[in-house]
Each structure stands twice: as C-alpha cells, then as structure tokens.
Amino acid sequence: MKRNRERFGVSDPRYKAQIKKLPAFFEGKLAFRFDDLCDDLEEFKAASFSADDGLVFTLQRYKNQPDQNTTVEADVNYTKAEVASILKAIQEVFQLMPDDIVLAD
Numbered sequence: 001m002k003r004n005r006e007r008f009g010v011s012d013p014r015y016k017a018q019i020k021k022l023p024a025f026f027e028g029k030l031a032f033r034f035d036d037l038c039d040d041l042e043e044f045k046a047a048s049f050s051a052d053d054g055l056v057f058t059l060q061r062y063k064n065q066p067d068q069n070t071t072v073e074a075d076v077n078y079t080k081a082e083v084a085s086i087l088k089a090i091q092e093v094f095q096l097m098p099d100d101i102v103l104a105d
Contacts, residue, residue, distance in 0.1 A: 006105040016057075016083050018069040019090070023047075023061050025035040026070065029094050034059070047071045049053075055082055 023034045023045045043088035046060040057074040074086055087101055 014073060014102050015071055015077075017072040017087055017104055018067070018072045019072060019096065020069055020100045020102070021060070021094075022068055023059070023070055025058060026094060034061075051086055053085060053089075055086050055089075057086045057090075072101075095099070 006049075026047070027033055032047065034047045035042055037046055041062070043063040044060055046058055048056065048058045050056050051065075055074070055078065057072055059070050060073055061070045072087065072090065073084055080087075090096065091101060092099070
C-alpha cells in the first residue's frame with residue numbers, strides 16, 4: 001500500500017466503513033501526516049492511498065465528528081469484493097483487529 005499525494009484519489013467517493021481509530025493512530029503507524037483540508041461543510045483530515053492491487057481509498061475524519069472513528073471512502077462503483085480487499089489491506093498494514101472496522105450499511 002502506498003500513500004497518494006493527490007487531495008483525493010477517489011473519483012466518486014462513498015462512505016464504506018468506519019475504523020475505530022483517530023488519524024493520529026494511522027500517522028504513527030506509517031510515519032506520515034494526514035492533510036488538513038476544508039470543504040463546504042467543515043475542516044477535516046484526509047489521506048489517500050493505493051492498495052497493492054491498485055484500488056484507491058481515502059481515510060478521512062471531520063473535525064467535529066462526534067465519534068472516535070476515521071471514515072474509509074472508496075469509489076461508489078467498487079464491488080463488495082473490492083471494498084473487502086481494501087479493508088483487508090487496511091487491517092493488515094495497520095495491524096487492526098477485525099472488530100476495529102465497522103462496515104457501512
């Protein structure tokens with residue numbers, strides 16, 4: 001998995017899962033920083049990645065998000081199998097427990 005330098009590597013992002021970790025957890029694991037960004041809603045932190053299989057996703061957290069989670073966003077057209085592949089890569093690279101990841105409905 002590698003870090004993308006673009007603001008978002010995902011062309012049509014959709015919420016796919018929540019990870020029960022804050023951005024600082026991910027930054028500490030791979031020694032990188034989330035980008036501080038702002039959209040028409042509010043400020044947020046985001047980092048885009050490419051998995052080894054070429055699938056692109058973004059980890060994102062809004063400043064005033066009430067929970068202690070980071071959102072996984074990926075292209076709306078990704079299949080369930082592709083989303084599962086992304087989540088497996090995230091779990092392996094960041095050494096997460098299966099219950100750290102909560103799938104979107």
